[in-house]
Amino acid sequence: MNKRDPRVQLLLTGNEIMSGDTVDSNSAMIAQRLAEVGLTVYRKVTVGDDTSLLQAELLDMTSNADIVIINGGLGPTIDDLTAAVLAAAAGVPLAEHPQAVAHLQAWCGRRNLPLDAANRKQALLPAGADIIANPIGSAVGFELGIGQCRVLCTPGVPGELAAMLDGIVADLANTLASPTRRRILRLQTFGLGESSAQQMISDTIPDWPDEVELGFRAGAPQMEIKLTIADAAAIPLQQQCRARLEALFGDHIIGEGNTQLAERVLELLRERGHTLTVAESCTGGLIASMLTRIPGSSDGFHAGFVTYANHIKTAVLGVSETTLANHGAVSEEVVLEMATGALARASADYAIAVSGIAGPEGGTEDKPVGTVWLAWGSAGALRTSCLCWPVERSLFQTMIAAAGLDMIRRTLLGVASEPRYFSQRRVR
């Protein structure tokens, strides 16, 4: 039995990636999914939609790698070249694949679209290729062997690629010579920075075991901490490390896997049979949108109010004109009245209210861009805080919306201590 791990290379195609119009996140997705089963991508090459360049790279790759994954170029347009390039490299003709035609017919049928020539081009595959099902899009994936190398062709649309990777990863895992697989435990956090988390770990856990690889993925709003082991024997060590991280970061850990803040909040609400409402000024509907993106959100979320203008805060939420005149829209008094108004109007158990200065304009010396008042909690038990988070407008909205959800998460869990970002960002 060949114990050598298969050598995997990626070939990415697309003028929009070469020109920088699109940032390629597909190759990161592929690498991460393959890593789950212990496969490492050791080289990737990107070229534009150019037949001779693609051809040369593919021939070179198939003579050096065991598995080549091509991403992109499956679409219906003339610059989608993957099928033709693979057919030429394999020395086979292009032929209409019946399964691909059936897929296209069903896909167009569901949309009441005619199957036109451009779409039909997506069924023209290298003779002998096997179909890789595309549960979402019109273009099927396909696989063909060249010499000892398996070539898998995948779509450039990220959602379609993601859906297709489930099957590909399971299939490749089955054929692996060495059955050990990397086990990745992901912890989602909010309110920790990558460098400070790293520093805290090296200060507090100097004896971190070599068997547990530690990784970070800083995103907005969440940061992922990744614990990877290469061998099942290290599972107890992985769990030990997890426990030590939980002791260290405590309630900054939202959950496992891909858990999103909004998802966790909805889950906690559902367990308690409670509902949440939101009164948003500077986040402008983003908190509501984060909640309603989650399937089944209607259990815990019934109503949101986007009160962007002052007179709307009064007309819709009953914020007093005197309060607005005396304290300004970005004030503790106003977010308290917004929260109270929203709780009453939505008959909800919990509320988040937000009013701040998202920028780039609108800041003053007293309240610079990035200043925001938050109120959260239940009727009679509302709490407030004023933070300053001076970053670009849409990042500000994302972080503040997440902070609001995080405070409700903490309230529902009964966490008494304040999050780290409060001590770093608090103004008053």
Next chain:
Amino acid sequence: MNKRDPRVQLLLTGNEIMSGDTVDSNSAMIAQRLAEVGLTVYRKVTVGDDTSLLQAELLDMTSNADIVIINGGLGPTIDDLTAAVLAAAAGVPLAEHPQAVAHLQAWCGRRNLPLDAANRKQALLPAGADIIANPIGSAVGFELGIGQCRVLCTPGVPGELAAMLDGIVADLANTLASPTRRRILRLQTFGLGESSAQQMISDTIPDWPDEVELGFRAGAPQMEIKLTIADAAAIPLQQQCRARLEALFGDHIIGEGNTQLAERVLELLRERGHTLTVAESCTGGLIASMLTRIPGSSDGFHAGFVTYANHIKTAVLGVSETTLANHGAVSEEVVLEMATGALARASADYAIAVSGIAGPEGGTEDKPVGTVWLAWGSAGALRTSCLCWPVERSLFQTMIAAAGLDMIRRTLLGVASEPRYFSQRRVR
């Protein structure tokens, strides 16, 4: 004078890029900056921090390209290999570069840090290399010729790369044989698919000129059409093509450059001194969020209502319980009452109201997942349509939010004809 454009390749190094923990946006930045002066990156290769892989790629690249830009591997740690790899490829030793040492001393001095051995490693460069100044970070960039090829080494930290690229781009522009530069015209569209747009163009404009490169970037919700010319002499042709696309796609074109639908709607509202309100059920705050992401949105957008539950539609917007009972929440009658209620409560000139089934649950035989009723317009002049857009939940929300904004854009512009997606998606 050599009229051939220099052939540029990128070599990216970094284990975190290969593993997918970091998404590479540096190569997009480099490609976009080089495109400004007419340089095209035609190939890029990414490998991990591995001496022999880097060595092999670099030797191959220097014999095929005129310019190679290496990104990453300049830092102080043992896995930063770029200087050593370049020295070996050029057949020169590593030597401490006095200018790099001076830069490091100044950099550490400003931070009250000692210049330790790890940092000092960053001054160890291939003998004969020229320094590329790093205005921000500790690691200088450097350049060395191998044969006829110029190799430029740049840092992986995006901010440092950005700062260094100003100098690099200006320098490369000076040495370019042909001073012509590519001119890119971008048109943003909504409601066109890539394949149908391609089909319409090849059916209608068979004599499309070779000088104007046609590109598409299908995003959600918008699709970009890109017209690129390599020579200023082709500007009239580019404008002709634009005019023909405008005749062909008409009011499906939202604007130029990066214009977003919400931005265009806010611009049209501002010109007229009018305001828009939204009453959202299945889009759950996304329309409000798309609007308020745009700086200055408070001019045209004052209030939004997320009425996710039926009793909230009644309590907050005044939708009659009888209407809800007789027609259901996803009905023409309900979206009309939602829009009317929102218009009155926000004292707005225009409204969008949306009620539909985002899925994955909640569909019925009569109203399957993807069914949505839209109402839009002004008081006394509301219009409605029922579409079916059966895609994944968050994509559904994105497309329907955009469709609502698009109908307001069309209303504000006085467009009488219906968009193409109505005829394809309309249920009733």
